[in-house]
Amino acid sequence: MDILETAQSALTAILANRMRSFLTILGIVIGVTSVILLISLVSGLKTYITSQIEGLGSNLLIVIPGRIGGARSPGGIQANRLVYSDAVNLRNNLSDEAQVSAAIQRNVTLKFGNKTDKGAAVFGVEANYWKIITIKLTEGRFFRQSEQQSSKKMAVIGPTVKINLFGEGKALGQTIDVAGQKYTVIGILGPRGAVFGIDFDNSIYIPFQTAQRQFGIDRLNTIYISAGSADNVKDVQNKAISLLQKRLSEDEFTVQTQEQTLSIISQVTGVLTAALGGIAAISLIVGGIGIMNIMLVSVTERTREIGLRKAVGAKSKDIRNQFLIEAVVLSGLGGIIGIILGIGISLIIGRFFTTTVPLWSVALSFGFSMLVGVIFGVAPAIRAAKLDPIEALRHE
Amino acid sequence: MKQSLLVKLSRINKIYHTGEIALQALKDISLEVRKGEFVAIIGASGSGKSTLMNIIGLLDHPTSGKYELDGQDSSHLKEDTLAQIRNKKIGFVFQSFNLLPRTTAMDNVAIPLIYAGLSRSERMDRAKQALEQVGLDDKLASHPNQLSGGQQQRVAIARALVNNPGIILADEPTGNLDTKSGSEIMRIFERFHKLGKTIIMITHEDDIAKHAKRVIRMKDGQIWTS
C-alpha cells in the first residue's frame, strides 16, 4: 500500500471519528489561521505604508533632527538644532535640480463657525513643497513663493478637515480659525489615507513663515529634498550631509532616502512578523501535543488491530508508517482548514484594512503543520510499531 | 507416498517468567505435521495449546528447541522476516475473529494482501474470491457488526486463506459460536482440507476435534497421544 493509499485510508478513519478528529486538530487550525491572518495583516500594512511612502514623491530625501540607527534616537534627549538657515544652506548649495522645503508642524484646534476639528496637524511648508511631495488638489491652488515669504494667512486643507469643518458645504474662500488666527482656505487636497492611526488627511498646510511667526518656532521638524532624478539621490544625500556637517555634528541630523525609510519599514514589519510567527508557532506546538495525545489514545484503542496486522504480515515499519501518516494527515487537514479560515478572515478584514496573503505564508504554515504532525506523530507511531503481536491480540 | 514435512518441532520448551515465578508452558514438545494434514489439538484450559500454536505460527519464540517450518529453521530469523513468512505461509483464525470494526468484509479479508504488496484492484479481486469460497459473496460490503458470529468467523477464514498460505492455524475457531455455526465452520475446514490445505486447529470439544484426521492431546504443557 503506497503512501497515497495509506493517507486515503487514514482520512477515512479520521472522518469516521469526525468530532474527535476536529477537536484534535483545533489547535493546529487555530495556529495556522493566526499565522495566515497575522502575516496577512503585517504584510498588508507593509504594502500600504510602502505605497504611501512611494506615493509621497519620487527621489525624495528627508532631513530630520537626531540620528537614526545611532545610539540616540531622533527626538530623544538630544536637543533639536535643525533651523531654517540649514534649509537655506541646502537650497543654495545643492544642484539646481534639487528642490528644498523646510517644514514645521504643530497639532492645533481648527474652528469654522460652531464646528471644530481637534488635533489636526498644521504643517508650515514652503511654496516648493508641492514640487517635492506628490499631493493632488481637488479644488483651488497652493500658495505661491511670494505669498509664503510675505507670511500670508492662507491654508490648503486636507479632506478630513474639509468634512469636519464644512461638511458638504463650500470651503474654498472661507475663513477658518487656526489656533486663534484667521486663515483663508485656498485649496483642498485629495485623500491620502492613514498609517498607524495617523490620519494624513486631517491636516492643513500654511506658508512656512506664517507658521513660524504664529507659533514662535525656529526649530525645524523636517527638511524635504527632492533630488530631481533617481540617479541624483545618492549624490544629493552625500552633498547634503557634508553641507549640514559644517554647522551640525553628525548625530544631530539624519539625511534619509526613501529607500532607507522603506528598509526601516521592512525591518519593523520583519520583526513584527517574526514575533507573531513565534507566537503562532507556539500554538502549533500546542496543537501538536494534542495530536500526539490523540494518537497515543488511538494506538491503545487499536492495539488489537495492530496485533492482527502484525500477525498477518505487517512489518514494524508498516505499522509505524500507518500511524505516522495518520498523524500527518490529521495535522495537514488542520493546516488546510486553518489556511482556508485564515484567508477567509483576511479577505473579510481586507474590506476595511489592507491585507495581503503572501504565498510563502501559506506554504510555510502548511509545511509547518505537516512537520508538527511528523514530530508529534513519531512517538505514538513507534509505540504502535513496537507492540508485540501476541500481547496486542490479547488486549481487551 | 508420504507428503513432505511442513511443521517440525523438536524438543520445544517455553518458559514464562512473571516476576519471581517461572512457568513452563511447554515441556519438550516434539511434533511433526505433514502437508495436507488436518490436525486437532485438544486439552484443558491452561495446558499450553495457544502457546504451542503461537510458536507454530511464528508469533512467539520457544525458550529452547528447534522449529522448522517448511524445511526452514526459524530460530534466527528477524522479526520482519518472520512477518513476511507469516504473510505468505500462515493463515490465522482466532476465537474472537479479530475483524477490524468499521471496515467492510472485503477490506478485512484484503488486509494480508496489503503486506504482500498487491495493488488495490488485485486485493479486491482476491478478497472477493475468498469471500465467495466461504459463501459470503452477498456480504462483501457488510461491516462486522452487521454479521452473525458464524458469518464473522467465515470472513476471518476468508482472510486466513486470501494469500493462499500452506497452513491454517485456528485457535478455538468455534469457541464463540453456537453448535450450528460451529459445524458450518467445520464443514468449511473439511472442504479446504480436501482441497489440500494443511489445518491445525485447537479446540476444547471432542465433537469439534473429531472433524480432524488426527487428534493431539495436551496436558500440562506436554503431548499425550498423537
Ligand SMILES: Nc1ncnc2c1ncn2[C@@H]1O[C@H](COP(=O)(O)OP(=O)(O)OP(=O)(O)O)[C@@H](O)[C@H]1O
Ligand atoms: N504471556 C504469558 N505470561 C505468563 N504466562 C503465560 C503467558 N501466556 C500463557 N501463559 C501461561 O502458560 C500456560 C499455557 O497457556 P495457554 O494460553 O497456552 O493455554 P491454553 O491451553 O491455550 O488454554 P485455553 O484453553 O484456556 O486457551 C497457562 O498457565 C498460562 O497462564
Ligand SMILES: [Mg+2]
Ligand atoms: Mg488458548
